[in-house]
Amino acid sequence: MSRVRVLVGTRKGAFVLESDARRERWEISGPHFAGWEIYHLKGSPADPNRLYASQSTSWFGQLIQRSDDGGRTWEPVGNQFAYEGVPGTHQWYDGTPHAWEFARVWHLEPSLDDPDTVYAGVEDAALFRTSDGGKTWQELPGLREHGSGPRWQPGAGGMCLHTILLDPSNPGRIFIAISAAGVFRSDDSGKTWRPINRGLKSEGIPDPTAEVGHCVHRIAMHRSRPGVLFMQKHWDVMRSDDAGESWQEVSGNLPTDFGFAIEVHAHEPETIYVVPIKSDSEHFPPEGKLRVYRSRSGGNEWEPLTRGLPQRDCYVNVLRDAMAVDALDSCGVYFGTTGGQVYASADAGENWTAIVRDLPAVLSVEVQTLS
Amino acid sequence: MIRVVLPAHLRKLVRVDGEIELDLEGPVTQRSVLDALEDRYPMLRGTIRDRVTLRRRAFVRFFACAEDLSHEPPDALLPGAIASGVEPFLIVGAMSGG
Numbered sequence: 001m002s003r004v005r006v007l008v009g010t011r012k013g014a015f016v017l018e019s020d021a022r023r024e025r026w027e028i029s030g031p032h033f034a035g036w037e038i039y040h041l042k043g044s045p046a047d048p049n050r051l052y053a054s055q056s057t058s059w060f061g062q063l064i065q066r067s068d069d070g071g072r073t074w075e076p077v078g079n080q081f082a083y084e085g086v087p088g089t090h091q092w093y094d095g096t097p098h099a100w101e102f103a104r105v106w107h108l109e110p111s112l113d114d115p116d117t118v119y120a121g122v123e124d125a126a127l128f129r130t131s132d133g134g135k136t137w138q139e140l141p142g143l144r145e146h147g148s149g150p151r152w153q154p155g156a157g158g159m160c161l162h163t164i165l166l167d168p169s170n171p172g173r174i175f176i177a178i179s180a181a182g183v184f185r186s187d188d189s190g191k192t193w194r195p196i197n198r199g200l201k202s203e204g205i206p207d208p209t210a211e212v213g214h215c216v217h218r219i220a221m222h223r224s225r226p227g228v229l230f231m232q233k234h235w236d237v238m239r240s241d242d243a244g245e246s247w248q249e250v251s252g253n254l255p256t257d258f259g260f261a262i263e264v265h266a267h268e269p270e271t272i273y274v275v276p277i278k279s280d281s282e283h284f285p286p287e288g289k290l291r292v293y294r295s296r297s298g299g300n301e302w303e304p305l306t307r308g309l310p311q312r313d314c315y316v317n318v319l320r321d322a323m324a325v326d327a328l329d330s331c332g333v334y335f336g337t338t339g340g341q342v343y344a345s346a347d348a349g350e351n352w353t354a355i356v357r358d359l360p361a362v363l364s365v366e367v368q369t370l371s
Numbered sequence: 372m373i374r375v376v377l378p379a380h381l382r383k384l385v386r387v388d389g390e391i392e393l394d395l396e397g398p399v400t401q402r403s404v405l406d407a408l409e410d411r412y413p414m415l416r417g418t419i420r421d422r423v424t425l426r427r428r429a430f431v432r433f434f435a436c437a438e439d440l441s442h443e444p445p446d447a448l449l450p451g452a453i454a455s456g457v458e459p460f461l462i463v464g465a466m467s468g469g
Contacts, residue, residue, distance in 0.1 A: 035380055059430040059464045060380060060418040076384065076414040080422050 004326050005070065005368040006334055007051065008342055009038035012360035014053055016071040019355075021328055023346040026355045032074060033065065040107050040321055040364040043070075047115040048368050052134060054105040054120070062104050064120075066134050077134030081105070081122055084141035090124065091153040100124045100144065107321060109164035119190075121161030125152060125178040127190060140190035143176065148195060148212040155179035155215050155234075162320055163219050167226040175229065175244060180205075180215035183231070185244050196244030200233065217260045218320040222269035230272050230299070232262040232320070237274055239299050250299020255286050261323035265348060266331040270298040273325075273333060273349060275318040284315035292335070294349050308352030309343065316341070321364035328369060336362025373404055374459035381419070381462070385412040390459055399454040401433060402445040419462060434461040 006017040006026075013031025032038075033055045041053035051067040053074070062081065065074040087100030103123040111117035116133040126144045128137040143161075152159060160179055167173035172189045175196075182197040195212050205213040215234035222228065231238040231247065236257050238247040251257035256276045265271035272295050278286045285291060290309040293302040316339035326332035333349050336342045340359040343352045375391045382388065393407045402425075409416050420427050425445070427433070432441045436450045436458050452458040 034383075057380070059378075059428070061421075061428060062417065063384070063414070079414075079417050082423060 002328060003370040004328070004332065005043070005048075005370055006324075006342065006344075006355070007041045007043065007071070007364075007366040007368070008336055008356075008359065008362060009041050009053070009321075009364035010336075010340070010360040010362050011037055014038040014041055014055075014071075015356070015359060017342070017355060023326075023328075023332055023344060023355075028356055029071065031360075032071070036063075037104075038363065039104060040366075041065075042108050042110060042366045043368045044110040044115040044118075046111065046113050048370055050110070050115040050133075052108045052110060052118055054108055056104040062102075064105065064108075064134050064137075078130065078136050081120070081126075081128055081137055082139070083126060083144065084139045085145075087144070089150055090159060091151060093154060095153075097150065100126070102126075103158060106160045106162045107164055109166060112166055112168055119164045119166075119174070121164050121176060123158040123160040124154075125159045125161040125181065127161055127164070127174075127176060129190065140186075142186070142191050143184060143193045146184065146193050146195070148181070151212055152178065152181040153213065163216075165219060165221050165226075165229075167221075168223045169226050173226070173243075175219060175221075177216040177219050177231075179217065180234075181212045182214040182216050183219060183229075183244055196240075197247070198245065199240075199247030199249075200238065201236070201249075202234065204234065218262050220262045220264050220272070222264045225269045228269065228298075230262050230264060232259050232274055234258065234280060237262065237299060250295070252295070252300035252302055254293055254302050255291075259318075260320040261318050261335060263323045263325055263333070265333075266325045266327045267329075268296070268331075271296045271348070272298065273323065274302075275323065275335060277317060283317040288313050288315060290314040290316065290337075292333070292345075292349055292352075305345070305349040305352070307350060308345075319363055321366075322362050324365050324367040326367045326369045332367070334365050334367055336365045338362065372456045373399060373407075373453065374456050375404065375408060376459045376461045378462060378464040380464065381415060384414055384418070392456075398446075399449050400446050401440070401443065401449065404449070404460055405445075430465040432463045432465050434463055435459075 002021040008015040013034045015030035044050040049070045053065040055063040089097035092098035107121040109119040120128040163177040165175040184193045227243040229240040239250045292305040316337035323335040338361040341357040373393045
């Protein structure tokens, strides 16, 4: 019988939740790395027992942990993230040049076919790769050295490379997103990059339609249609049907188009999920009602999903990496909140249950479907 | 023999409950103690001092013999009581909330 494993990164440790395919009873292990911030942990699609975790604190810096047994035991691996060459500068919050400086790993994206190869998105924004299971990390400097680098600037959370999407139909194609630079695409396995932000409009930058500078919060794709991308931007939900060459707004009837997380149904490439957040200055659900919005038409037409979610006095946030889906026949949808709840729906969003509710603030949620 | 006490987070990382004992040859300095510590426990590299510059991380402090030695040069000799193992060299996470 299939099982589901939910990997939860929080402000104070990692938690691993497992259930059978009914997704009714959950075994919870953790906290792993208690007291450390776990920005992200994720399993290898090629070997589900191989997990990687990004562990950090302001006190003791960055560690990477690896598990070969599905999260029961962990070993620290390499933690040296050294920029290639002289890193140069990007813009600071006040517009002055600021030297590139490594802060932490935001996102780990294991290769689709090799458990030893993993991509790491870091702050200050750059992309690293390991091909020896995490022992050593090498920067793919073509991204940071893209000519627009000196114009990139940090979002409120830092200048982070937070999204990495690997194209399953084209091994050389990688999409990444940076706050606040925008989306970039490589078609040669990360050697060279170009910005793909045409159609984005951001009022918070001097030129709202600039080539770079957009605060993209997350992008998502369905593996059966890797040329179709969905984006939750600082404001606006966007869609591209040409691998990022152009974007169209699909916010439609959302109560607010600000938010962080966006995800695609496992079996329906036109079904997408967002969690609207009131605004960039009020990071909580509008009206105190925690609502997931689902579109079955790839955007524009959205319906609120509320059954089982708090509909009054709820002022949590759902961060960019804190939503994921499983691949069971009835697609499960999961998201974590800054209030420490992880909500799950075993029926594509119709009904929700808190499968754990008193964790530290949730930073990331990933799901593995185990056969 | 040098006695080193790690903060709780790093003790857990290296899976050691109490003090760590190190045998050093040559001058006993912050640098030689940290070099020996990182040689024995490579996973500590980058957690106490920067991997490249070897500068102490901002929120890490070095205490010994009731003194804060955090701002001493890394090659300055540590007090005799540390070198002889009478007193431990304390690596401390700065008290800064969180």
